Amino acid sequence: MNSSTLTTLRKAAFLDRDGVINIDHGYTYKPEHFDFIDGVFDACRHLQSLGYLLIVVTNQSGIARGYYDEQDFAVLTSWMKQQFAAHGVKIDGVYYCPHHLEKGQVPYNIDCDCRKPNPGMLLQAIREYGIDPAQSLMVGDKAADMQAATAAGVARKFLVRSGNPLSDEDLQSADLVWDSLADVWQITE
Secondary structure, eight states: OOOGGOOOOOOOOOOOOSSTTOOOOSSSSSGGGGGBOOOOHHHHHHHHHHOOEEEEEOOOOOHHHHSOHHHHHHHHHHHHHHHHHHHTOOOOOOEOOOOTTTTOOOSSSSSSSSSTTOHHHHHHHHHHHHOOOOOOEEEEEEHHHHHHHHHOOOOOEEEETTOOOOOOHHHHOOOOEESSSSGGOOOOO
């Protein structure tokens, strides 16, 4: 293999949204109901200073359930990214799964590969951004986040207590458990 065929892969911090970035009020789709968790902007600036891309990967079954639509999600996502930008943070990508097999409405009631614990969103980002999962990390608030990361080959997995209550299964699926994303300062590489 010659040097012209080599590419440098990047590292990424994959972040769940509800419970990691914002308080999980359940099916949040309006900016006025979106409350950032304390310390999230500083934490994301720290990750960026270490060279991580910031990729949000979020299940959004509220779309499948008919609580809101993809346009509502797009409006909230744009607003969220603007809030990060105003705090000096660039969200590099946002991937979402609008599906739910059992509780979804047509056309969202499918068995997809993107709904966590499936790794589809992470694998798509890995392809599109040239990410090396072996240098990357996942921060989530439930076992499904950790399972998706494992299936995608993401090296480090961190659970936060700022979202859903953690079960024994959740705790066993992570490398470390933090109170919130604000504890990311512990990462130095």
